Each structure stands twice: as structure tokens, then as C-alpha cells.
Amino acid sequence: MIRPLLLVVTCSAALMSATTMAEEKPSFEQYLQQVKQQAVAQGIAAHTVDQAFANVEFKKRSVKLDRNQPEKRQTLDTYLPKRVPQWKIDKARKLYKENYQLLSKIGDEFGVQPRFIVALWGNETNFGTYTGNFDIISALATLAYDGRREAFFRKELIAALSILDEGHIDLPKFQGSWAGAMGQTQFMPSSFLAYAVDYDGDGRKDIWGTQEDVFASIANYLKQAGWNNDLTWxxxxxxxxxxxxxxxxxxxxxxxxxxxxxxxxxxxxxxxxxxxxxxxxxxxxxxxxxxxxxYGNYDVLMDWNRSYYFVTSVGYLSDRIAYPSVFKAQ
Known part of the structure; x- marks a missing residue:
């Protein structure tokens, strides 16, 4: 008779613990207040914080996508033709030629072969044509509050507020992916603060709409991560x-x-x-x-994205930009 009693007591204690935890979790609005206080304490202007959170919404889609990321099982033989189809190779070669003077200048300054800048640009956002339409503050606030990776997304949320506070982007245009990756480079906010470059000297690190800043920011990331301009990938x-x-x-x-x-x-x-x-x-x-x-540059590309498939697709595209006569239409 003792065991059933212990089971009842244990179950009751577990239920009480779960109830207490549920009661202790703040509401989304209460959580945002905590973040706002933290941001101001870390030196971000109060008016920036107030404006940034004025219309924040809980994005259920961000949570859903965060919890359902695994892709259908595939191989490189099926992945590469989808990720780097012939039309993308053709477009990459065209844009490489059109922007060669700028790319070459930036490549020389940062020590990064231009073809890799274009390959990353193409693989991340289809050469800047799709950068995401999620409100960055809402997406990051949602994922931080959800709690699966609270520390990571809260840090990124504070970094995003710093970007706004420094005036690099206007709030209505502050958009990106469901996870908070931004602009034509798809930098997370902390990566933006570490690597984004104001190459055109207008006072803004504009990875959303200024090509000079986009190319230089990609090159700077690779350089800081240890890129070797004497090697391929x-x-x-x-x-x-x-x-x-x-x-x-x-x-x-x-x-x-x-x-x-x-x-x-x-x-x-x-x-x-x-x-x-x-x-x-x-x-x-x-x-x-x-x-x-x-080679060592493969490790650098893995620092950008920890996916063998992604890194291979970048290298694959970069080779087809540089050696069009060797790699015929697939």
C-alpha cells in the first residue's frame, strides 16, 4: 500500500512543480519589459528602445520554423542542382562581370577572391533579391521568449537594438529572416556588429541596399575568420x-x-x-x-555556416564563376 501512496505524492509534487513553473514564466509583455530595462542599462537610448518595441508582435511562425528545421533527407547529388541551378550560375557570372571593378578593389583590400564574395551573396539571398520580410525585433523577441535558445536570441535582440540605436537602418526597413538574419549578407545582429563595413562612407553599414557595404562586409567576415587569399576552398x-x-x-x-x-x-x-x-x-x-x-578556407566557410552542404554549394558556385570554360552547362 505504500508504493501507490508514494506515486500519488510524487505525481502531486510534479504537478505542483509544473504549475509553479507555468505561473513563474512571465507574459510576453512582461518579458519585453525585462529586455527593455536590460537594453537601457547597457547604454541603448530609451527612445530607441521604446520605438523598437512599440509594435512588437509574437510571431508564431518563427517558433514553428525554429522547431521544424530538418530538411528531407537528400544527398549532394540532389542538393547541388537545386541549390545552384544553371540559371544561378549564369546570373552569378553576369553580376561578377558587371561588378568586377568594385569586387576586385574590395577583394584586394580584404584579401578575398571576388568569386567567393559573389558565391556567398548568391547562395544567401539570390544576389540580394530575397532578404526576408520578418520584422527583426518581433522575430528575435519571439524566439528569445519562447525559450528554446533564450540566451542566444536575447543576446541577438540586444545587438539588434544597438544597430537601430547607431542609425544603420530605419525601423520600418529593419527586416530579415524568421530567425533574425538580416540583409543581403544574412548576418545575425551580433555578426553585423562584428563584421559589417561602411564601405561607401555614408555613416551607415547598409547590408540591405548598398552594394559596396554588402560586398565589403562579406569580405571582412571572411578576412576576420582567417581567409587565405592564396588558396581556394x-x-x-x-x-x-x-x-x-x-x-x-x-x-x-x-x-x-x-x-x-x-x-x-x-x-x-x-x-x-x-x-x-x-x-x-x-x-x-x-x-x-x-x-x-x-583547405583552410573550407574551415572559414564553415565558420560562416556550419553545413557541409552549404559550404560545398558556395565552393561549387565560386568555381563555376571563375572557370566558365571548364564547367559547361550542367
Missing amino acids: GRQVKLPEGFDVSLTGLKTKKSLAEWQALGVRRYDMSNLPTRDIQASIVLPDDAQGRAYLA
Whole structure:
């Protein structure tokens, strides 16, 4: 008879605990008041904070998208044609040529090959044509309040208020993705504060509508993350039969000579370059899928987006911008 009694007591205690927790969670409006007080305490002007929160709404769609991110299972062979179709390659080449003077100037100043600036621009927002239409403050406030990643989104919300306070964007135009990624670069607010550049010198770091600022901000991010202008991103390779897959992954670095000795070859089965370069072997799918020799710049692109598929799509597009005669229409 003791066990059922203990079960009742335990269940009652759990119910009381859950009820107490529910009672302790503030309302959305109360939570916003806490954030407003924190923002002002951290030096953001009170009038900026008041204006920013004047029309904030809880965005249920942001919560739904945050909790349902996994994509349908696919491989690089199915992903790349969708992510980088021929029309995007053609558009990238066209825009690369049209903006070459500016891109070349920025590339020289920051030490980043222009083709990678265009490839990131194209993969993030289709060359600035789609940057998102969510109100940034509402999206970030919603995700912070929801609580799944409260600390992260609250930090980004405070950073977003700093952007407004510094006058880089007007509130009605402060829009982006459901998760708060902004502008043609899709920077999160903290990345904006760390890497965005006012390249045209007008007093605003405008990653929404000023091409000079967009290109320079992308280049600055890559530079600060450790980009090496003397290297490319990587190359697709062939692995020998029976290759030890425990050697794959970005944590394992070997010289090209060492990989060559282990039987790794270029995709056309010719020898690897003879340069003294450290690299990793990456398998975005599995041992039966594509294999890539990843140089240091691959790691930098992973800093931008922790997705092997995204990084590969950027490298794939950058190669097709630079070598149009080699890569024919797919």
C-alpha cells in the first residue's frame, strides 16, 4: 500500500512543480519589459528602445520554423542542382562581370577572391533579391521568449537594438529572416556588429541596399575568420578502395603529399598539387558519396555556416564563376 501512496505524492509534487513553473514564466509583455530595462542599462537610448518595441508582435511562425528545421533527407547529388541551378550560375557570372571593378578593389583590400564574395551573396539571398520580410525585433523577441535558445536570441535582440540605436537602418526597413538574419549578407545582429563595413562612407553599414557595404562586409567576415587569399576552398577528389574513413573530418589535417601517399587523387585521377598545404578529407554524405579535399578556407566557410552542404554549394558556385570554360552547362 505504500508504493501507490508514494506515486500519488510524487505525481502531486510534479504537478505542483509544473504549475509553479507555468505561473513563474512571465507574459510576453512582461518579458519585453525585462529586455527593455536590460537594453537601457547597457547604454541603448530609451527612445530607441521604446520605438523598437512599440509594435512588437509574437510571431508564431518563427517558433514553428525554429522547431521544424530538418530538411528531407537528400544527398549532394540532389542538393547541388537545386541549390545552384544553371540559371544561378549564369546570373552569378553576369553580376561578377558587371561588378568586377568594385569586387576586385574590395577583394584586394580584404584579401578575398571576388568569386567567393559573389558565391556567398548568391547562395544567401539570390544576389540580394530575397532578404526576408520578418520584422527583426518581433522575430528575435519571439524566439528569445519562447525559450528554446533564450540566451542566444536575447543576446541577438540586444545587438539588434544597438544597430537601430547607431542609425544603420530605419525601423520600418529593419527586416530579415524568421530567425533574425538580416540583409543581403544574412548576418545575425551580433555578426553585423562584428563584421559589417561602411564601405561607401555614408555613416551607415547598409547590408540591405548598398552594394559596396554588402560586398565589403562579406569580405571582412571572411578576412576576420582567417581567409587565405592564396588558396581556394578545396576540390572534389577520388579516394582509393579501402580508404580509412576514420581519417576524414576537419579535425584531421595532413599535407597534400601525405594524402597523395595514402592514394587520394584529383577527381580526374591525376596527382594532387605539389604545394605544401595542409588539408582535410570531407565526406558531406558518407563513404559512398562525394569526397572533398578541404583547405583552410573550407574551415572559414564553415565558420560562416556550419553545413557541409552549404559550404560545398558556395565552393561549387565560386568555381563555376571563375572557370566558365571548364564547367559547361550542367
